[in-house]
Amino acid sequence: MTKFGHKDLLGMGLLSVEEINLILDTAESLKAISARDIKKVPTLRGKSVVNFFYEPSTRTRTSFEVAAKQLSADTLSLSAGASSMVKGETLLDTARNLQAMRPDLIVLRHPSSGAPHMLAREVEAGIINAGDGINEHPTQALLDLYTIKEKIGRIDGVKVVIIGDISHSRVARSNIIGLTKMGADVTVSGPPTMMPIGVESMGVRVVLNPAEAIRGKDVVMLLRIQLERQSKLLFPSMREYASFFGLTTEILNAANDGAIVMHPGPLNRGVEIAPEVADGPYSVILDQVANGVAVRMAILYLLIGGAKGDSVDQGR
Amino acid sequence: MIAWIRGGDLIDPVNRTVEPRDVIVEKGKISRILPAGVFQEAGPRIQRIEAPGRWVVPGLVDMHVHLREPGHEYKETIASGARAAAAGGYAAIACMPNTDPPNDCRAVTEFILDQAKRAGSVRVYPIAAISKGQAGETLTDFGDLKAAGAVGVSDDGFPVTNSELMRRALEYASFYGLRVISHCEDRSLSGNGVMHEGTVSTRIGLAGIPDASEDIMVYREIALARLTGRPVHIAHVSTAASVDLIRRAKEQGIRVTAETAPHYFTLDHYRVEGYDTLAKVNPPLRSEQDVEAIKNGLREGVIDAIATDHAPHSTLEKDLEFDRAAFGMIGLQTALPLTLRLVRDRVLNLAEAIGKLSWAAASILGIPGGRLVEGGDADLAIIDPNCEYPFEAGRILSKSKNSPFIGQTMKGMAELTMVGGKVVWKRP
Numbered sequence: 200m201t202k203f204g205h206k207d208l209l210g211m212g213l214l215s216v217e218e219i220n221l222i223l224d225t226a227e228s229l230k231a232i233s234a235r236d237i238k239k240v241p242t243l244r245g246k247s248v249v250n251f252f253y254e255p256s257t258r259t260r261t262s263f264e265v266a267a268k269q270l271s272a273d274t275l276s277l278s279a280g281a282s283s284m285v286k287g288e289t290l291l292d293t294a295r296n297l298q299a300m301r302p303d304l305i306v307l308r309h310p311s312s313g314a315p316h317m318l319a320r321e322v323e324a325g326i327i328n329a330g331d332g333i334n335e336h337p338t339q340a341l342l343d344l345y346t347i348k349e350k351i352g353r354i355d356g357v358k359v360v361i362i363g364d365i366s367h368s369r370v371a372r373s374n375i376i377g378l379t380k381m382g383a384d385v386t387v388s389g390p391p392t393m394m395p396i397g398v399e400s401m402g403v404r405v406v407l408n409p410a411e412a413i414r415g416k417d418v419v420m421l422l423r424i425q426l427e428r429q430s431k432l433l434f435p436s437m438r439e440y441a442s443f444f445g446l447t448t449e450i451l452n453a454a455n456d457g458a459i460v461m462h463p464g465p466l467n468r469g470v471e472i473a474p475e476v477a478d479g480p481y482s483v484i485l486d487q488v489a490n491g492v493a494v495r496m497a498i499l500y501l502l503i504g505g506a507k508g509d510s511v512d513q514g515r
Numbered sequence: 516m517i518a519w520i521r522g523g524d525l526i527d528p529v530n531r532t533v534e535p536r537d538v539i540v541e542k543g544k545i546s547r548i549l550p551a552g553v554f555q556e557a558g559p560r561i562q563r564i565e566a567p568g569r570w571v572v573p574g575l576v577d578m579h580v581h582l583r584e585p586g587h588e589y590k591e592t593i594a595s596g597a598r599a600a601a602a603g604g605y606a607a608i609a610c611m612p613n614t615d616p617p618n619d620c621r622a623v624t625e626f627i628l629d630q631a632k633r634a635g636s637v638r639v640y641p642i643a644a645i646s647k648g649q650a651g652e653t654l655t656d657f658g659d660l661k662a663a664g665a666v667g668v669s670d671d672g673f674p675v676t677n678s679e680l681m682r683r684a685l686e687y688a689s690f691y692g693l694r695v696i697s698h699c700e701d702r703s704l705s706g707n708g709v710m711h712e713g714t715v716s717t718r719i720g721l722a723g724i725p726d727a728s729e730d731i732m733v734y735r736e737i738a739l740a741r742l743t744g745r746p747v748h749i750a751h752v753s754t755a756a757s758v759d760l761i762r763r764a765k766e767q768g769i770r771v772t773a774e775t776a777p778h779y780f781t782l783d784h785y786r787v788e789g790y791d792t793l794a795k796v797n798p799p800l801r802s803e804q805d806v807e808a809i810k811n812g813l814r815e816g817v818i819d820a821i822a823t824d825h826a827p828h829s830t831l832e833k834d835l836e837f838d839r840a841a842f843g844m845i846g847l848q849t850a851l852p853l854t855l856r857l858v859r860d861r862v863l864n865l866a867e868a869i870g871k872l873s874w875a876a877a878s879i880l881g882i883p884g885g886r887l888v889e890g891g892d893a894d895l896a897i898i899d900p901n902c903e904y905p906f907e908a909g910r911i912l913s914k915s916k917n918s919p920f921i922g923q924t925m926k927g928m929a930e931l932t933m934v935g936g937k938v939v940w941k942r943p
Contacts, residue, residue, distance in 0.1 A: 312838065
């Protein structure tokens with residue numbers, strides 16, 4: 200029986216295959232809760248979860264909040280604008296103050312890579328990385344793995360292409376680590392200015408042209424193009440990006456039959472994804488969102504449900 | 516008083532010899548250097564310093580430290596930095612001008628020298644700014660600064676982007692015999708990078724500083740040194756390509772010298788995993804291949820000197836998110852033991868290693884010291900080569916404790932440091 204012995208969830212790199220499977224299996228058993236009339240179980244009653252978001256986020260924060268509430272945990276949301284950060288307090292001081300109020304978990308979204316790792320060393324509460332800089336976004340990768348497994352039936356051997364700004368995407372990094380670990384065949388694609396040096400060392404293939412990279416793939420995973428990066432010389436214009444790297448039905452035809460299209464949101468319709476693709480039959484974008492709640496419930500449950508190191512089966 | 520340093524092995528980096536010699540110190544000078552057993556006087560005027568099993572070396576010379584005074588005294592003062600230097604076996608240190616205000620005028624240079632005098636420890640040689648306010652626009656008054664006591668000019672920390680300014684600095688500085696020291700970095704290429712750009716930065720999601728950001732500027736300085744025929748010194752070399760460029764320039768007779776720092780031949784970019792801000796430094800810790808190239812550069816003499824780039828930062832700058840933390844690490848008390856590792860690993864022989872820590876810097880800057888000779892100043896260190904110890908924060912005499920080597924076992928330490936015949940450090 201696999202045990203989940205972690206205090207924190209910092210990145211995909213720190214999870215074993217067994218632990219990832221445990222999270223996905225747990226999510227599967229918890230997913231039914233969202234479908235009930237009364238969407239609440241008492242599992243985490245008396246536990247407190249702080250959603251601490253230094254960066255704007257709608258989807259991820261709401262998803263964590265819904266997940267915690269369905270498990271009956273008390274939730275508290277802090278954003279950078281409302282916290283003492285604007286008064287010049289350091290992250291560590293803010294965290295130590297939060298710790299003094301003894302939360303069970305802190306869900307942290309932060310613009311600096313490694314910020315959750317630093318926090319995890321300093322506070323007793325468990326830390327969930329809800330996106331740190333350009334490093335990782337492990338819960339997104341886990342919900343993506345869940346969705347692939349749900350739609351394709353397996354992860355091992357599945358052919359995935361990730362298209363977009365690989366260099367600056369925490370979603371890409373977490374997915375590359377998670378997918379390769381689970382035996383998927385991963386190709387990354389996008390403009391050379393957005394391809395990190397030595398990315399092959401992470402076990403992926405690089406095929407810059409999306410039209411070519413998509414050929415024979417089961418999963419097409421798009422990344423959000425960050426409009427604000429345009430000033431940083433990575434690509435000349437939205438129009439040019441859309442024409443050469445945007446996903447259209449035309450180039451999607453090269454993918455395998457039954458291929459799915461994924462996107463972590465928010466969408467830039469008409470830039471990285473044509474509207475007809477986003478709304479098309481192969482799009483699983485809204486399933487990803489729905490699965491996000493189940494996967495986050497599983498993570499909350501595994502981190503603070505029951506005694507540390509309990510197996511899931513006992514917890515059920 | 517006469518000090519008689521008895522029974523040690525004297526290391527001469529110029530003749531590259533290690534020989535048993537007694538050293539006699541009188542009135543701040545080395546009066547005699549004698550084969551062991553020759554000097555036999557005794558009496559109340561003779562103070563015997565026993566050194567069997569010890570190395571007697573020229574007081575080390577560090578051509579690149581940051582002493583933070585004036586302006587950032589909470590990180591380091593000239594007095595605290597000098598104490599740390601003495602404990603590291605240094606008799607002389609040259610301090611970079613990026614203080615607040617920067618050392619870009621006679622008043623600041625004189626202030627630094629006054630503070631150093633008050634500290635009464637190691638010799639402090641100010642390096643003045645190349646440009647006023649280190650703003651990269653107008654040359655500072657080199658002549659005035661030289662007269663006040665500056666030994667070199669550098670815009671360390673704020674690399675000169677204007678190539679004409681650098682050209683004129685090389686030309687003008689040579690008139691006064693001031694060495695120009697260049698921090699080679701194309702900031703536009705470094706961008707918002709915080710570590711070496713490579714497989715580790717790709718994996719752990721930190722913005723990278725490419726090696727080319729150093730290489731490009733190293734080549735520019737070489738091109739300007741060739742154009743002007745004036746010497747240039749390259750600070751903190753960290754990349755394999757820089758070593759190659761400097762090697763070729765030297766082969767062509769271009770007047771270029773170079774230093775590296777112990778962290779560049781000891782640590783690589785894997786040390787940044789875990790986002791430890793103590794490993795954040797500029798230039799960044801590079802790849803394994805770069806580390807090997809730096810060692811080769813030292814072995815072949817392409818890299819002349821080992822300097823610390825001692826850069827004190829307090830917890831205010833280091834207990835932060837990795838990308839918000841300051842660049843830099845202290846190094847005065849670890850340079851000697853880390854360099855001695857190169858001797859054990861047969862990268863350098865002992866005399867070469869000591870030379871890179873002393874004579875090389877003294878000759879590049881044109882300052883006294885770096886060698887023990889009769890009639891010369893009694894600036895020396897007695898080194899216990901076999902002493903093994905855990906390097907812990909409690910040993911650090913610098914005001915700031917930002918060393919990535921805390922917790923490591925070190926071998927070799929200065930047992931006594933003497934400056935002008937005065938003992939400025941004695942191992943407790």
